[in-house]
Amino acid sequence: MILDSYTAMVPLRALAALLPRPVALALAPHPWARFLVDFMYLPRWRPEWVRIEGALPPPPFVIVGVHQGHWEMAAAALAHRVPLTVLVRGHDDARLLRFREATRARFGIETLVAPACGRLLAALRRGRAVAMLVDRDGRAPHTAAVLARRAGCPLLAGAVRDGPRGRYTLRIDPPCDEIGLRKRIETQGRAP
Numbered sequence: 283m284i285l286d287s288y289t290a291m292v293p294l295r296a297l298a299a300l301l302p303r304p305v306a307l308a309l310a311p312h313p314w315a316r317f318l319v320d321f322m323y324l325p326r327w328r329p330e331w332v333r334i335e336g337a338l339p340p341p342p343f344v345i346v347g348v349h350q351g352h353w354e355m356a357a358a359a360l361a362h363r364v365p366l367t368v369l370v371r372g373h374d375d376a377r378l379l380r381f382r383e384a385t386r387a388r389f390g391i392e393t394l395v396a397p398a399c400g401r402l403l404a405a406l407r408r409g410r411a412v413a414m415l416v417d418r419d420g421r422a423p424h425t426a427a428v429l430a431r432r433a434g435c436p437l438l439a440g441a442v443r444d445g446p447r448g449r450y451t452l453r454i455d456p457p458c459d460e461i462g463l464r465k466r467i468e469t470q471g472r473a474p
Contacts, residue, residue, distance in 0.1 A: 288377035290318070298322030307448050320448060321354055324385050332359035336454030341365060342406040342435040345454065346426045346463065348417035348470045351442025354386075356452040357413060361389040367405040369394050369414045399425065406433035413440075416467060423467060427460035439466035 297306050303323045310316040332355050341364045347353060360366050368386065372395050373379045383393040392410070394401050402412050406429065416422035430437035436457035443451045455466055 287375050288381055291322070291378065291381060294318055294322045304447055313444075317352055317354075320352060321382075321385070323448075324354060324358060325388060327355070327358045327389070329359065329362060331448060332356055332450045332452055334359055334363075334452045334454065337456070338363060338454055339436050339438075339457070341409050341411040342433055343438055343457075344406070344412045344414070344426050344430040344433075344435065345438040345440045346414045346416045346423065346467070347440045347442065348467055349415050350470060351444055351452075352450050353413075353415060353442055354382075355450050356440070356442045357386065357391055358389050359450075359452055360411060360413065361386075361391045365390060365392075365408075365410040367392040367394060367402065367410045367412050369396055369398060369402060369412065371396055371418075399429065402429055403432055406430075406435055417470075423463050424460060427463060437463060439463055439470070441470050 297319065301309075303320070306319050306323075307316055310319045338360075345360070357366060357368055366389075368391055370379075370382070370393055379395070386393050392405065394405070405412055412429065414422060414426055416426055427437055437459065438457055439455045441453045443453065445451055458466065
């Protein structure tokens with residue numbers, strides 16, 4: 283997809299530099315376009331853009347979700363409260379991968395490219411929270427549960443909901459086991 287390239291980021295960065303965030307978001311008709319536009323505003327992130335619902339335990343913990351809502355904004359909110367490591371998939375466009383990693387690094391977010399089980403476990407043992415999106419790999423929920431068990435930390439499911447005017451809500455469910463996690467992920471996948 284042309285929008286999923288570093289080249290597409292150049293005009294979006296210019297748009298974010300010129301327009302107030304609500305105006306730029308209103309000009310993006312498609313959810314993927316809104317995601318990309320809003321990603322350009324992350325360097326100016328404000329805590330009021332993301333509300334966290336539910337109890338956030340002290341790290342270490344593993345939090346998982348599905349590709350719905352703006353997880354980059356949610357990661358910024360989490361990193362505002364706890365040291366955070368995120369797992370991402372590799373990308374054909376290495377410049378885009380580096381750009382996204384540099385943007386996350388502004389919040390102290392450590393980015394690991396899959397596969398990275400050993401490095402994720404090390405991050406947990408260093409007292410960091412680990413965030414993963416697990417709906418594109420059938421083994422990922424099991425991997426998340428194993429990481430949490432090995433680190434002796436809670437396993438959480440989270441869901442990000444888009445709200446009006448570029449606001450987001452990160453709902454954090456109580457700790458669960460792998461079976462509970464799979465049920466929550468299935469429910470998230472059916473949510474509008």
